[in-house]
Amino acid sequence: MNAPPPPPAYVMLDGQGKKNGNYGPPPSGRRNVPRYNSDYYPKKSGGSSCLRCICCCYCILFLLIFIVSVLAFYFYTVYEPKVPSYKVQSLDVKSFDLLPDFSLNTVFLVTVEADNMNKAIGFTYGQGSSVLVEYTDSRLCSGSLPNFHQGPHNTTLIQIELKGRSEFGTGLQQALQDSKEKGRIPLLVRIQVPVSVVVGEISSRQFHVFVNCTLVVDNLAPGKKIGILSSKYDFDLTL
Structure with missing residues (x-):
């Protein structure tokens, strides 16, 4: 007696869930995968590279400031710089002559x-200096400092000859005469x-030192000792 055929490995159902006698091949294992548009994903912005560049510049700047600060601290701690x-x-009058044309000829x-109090720092005084002597905003004479180097812990006396010829009208003559009578002449x-x-062996770039010295002397007679009654000093530095 023949055995009945084995049941099919699968059955097909129609739209109502009933068996369909038309047995076709099994469905394929492949599926239709939906394709996505590449525009769906956001593109990388160039702002991130700019941000990294800015951060890098700030880091380098911070490092330079840190190095300069450390060097400045070391310099001020070790060398203790002082101005x-x-x-x-002193002030000596060699000539103070009022000429017939109401001009004044002076030689001071x-x-x-100059006192350098630094223990390891020297100073070099270069060309282009000037020294002026004024009386009530009128220039009497002028000159310049010599060029020289001043080492550490050094005090130097500098003699400067100043010459000048300036207009000296009756108003200035009367003011000077009053100052002479009082024995207090402001310069x-x-x-x-x-x-x-x-x-050491390292020299910095030049900077300019400005000194204003307000003096009050007792006389301006040539060949006579000039007494300095009072003095006041103002200092300034520029690069």
């Missing part, structure tokens, strides 16, 4: 004391000099 001081030690010899000495700082 040199200047003082008009000014001695300036203003202006000093401007380019200076370089020297540390």
